[in-house]
Amino acid sequence: MVLGALCGALLGCGGSGESATAEPVATVQEEQCRSAGWQRAVVVAAGLQRLVLWKAPAGWRGAAVVVMHGGGGSHTNFCVANVALIAPQVRFSEQALARGFAVFLLDSHDQVTDNAGRVCGKIWDDEVRTRGNLDLPFIDKVLGELIPGQRPAGAATQTFLVGHSSGGYMTVRAASGLGERVTAFAAVASGDPYGWTRDCTRRPGDRANVAGAGYDNDTGLQITVPGACSAPSFANERPWDGATQQRKPAYRMFHHNGDGINDQSCVQRVRTQLAARGFPETAPFTLAGGARSADLHYWLDDYNAAILDFFAAHPP
Secondary structure, X not given: OOHHHHHHHHOOOOOXXXXXXXXXOOOHHHHHHHHOOOEEEEEEEOOEEEEEEEEOOOOOOOOEEEEEOOOOOOHHHHOOOOOHHHHHHHHHHHHXXXXXXXXXXXXXXXXXXXXXXXXXXXXXXXXXXXXXXXXXXXXXXXXHHHHHHHOOOOOOOOEEEEEEOHHHHHHHHHHHHOHHHOOEEEXXXXXXXXXXXXXXXXXXXXXXXXXXXXXXXXXXXXXXXXXXXXXXXXXXXXXXXXXXXXXXXXXXXXXXXXXXXXXXXXXXXXXXXXXXXXXOEOOOEEEXXXXXXXXXXXOOHHHHHXXXXXXXXXXX
């Protein structure tokens, strides 16, 4: 798969109404997860039935971790590994549960469109648009209703967000827009959701369930390009969600500096924007080594313990 197509596949809305669509049929992968003890929840938001798989350790007393997968993927990527590529994500969930966290896996939808109305496919609604956002109402219900409704008396009340690629962009949007509900967040291999635009024109090599590519708003460069997000100024940064919120959750970025899909300059751009708005940062967890490539964009085992350590450093 060509680099630009893979970027579109991993990174990534449509209109909203209040009538919910039919409840989605479980996939084979979801059934595998449920056989392993994961529970299904369906959340109605922005007129869509949205899926969550969640699991808590026996005697749940720890905090909750909300996970958002990469574009073109599925929430099941974090609970069943039928291919080796996603095994590190499943190991993240296993390690989180072993350390006492309850884990909530959110699934993206396939109703996302770009500014011209072209269907982008199964990605997160991570870009600022003139229409209403599909995913913020969903995440808000998970944080404000689903998790509190499942959390047993006496369990820790912290809630952490983590997302990969398009899910990382969405994590930044959710943490800024819904900061009162978020303790801290981690974004993996991602950048600034307020500083980029996705063009979902379908191109040769695009996967069937996702199309298009992302471009920095100020340089105009595709985010796969080295230095793509290194603009001298960010005049085209879109307005941030939650501008009047008092709470600014702590955060940490996780990435490989050889990432050939989301250039490291795009990580720096979002750090600059978060710092300008008063979000407290733990220094980024940056991996190095090897030639720049698309393979270094994927979720890696090296991130797992470091993400959980970061969350554990934020007690009640």
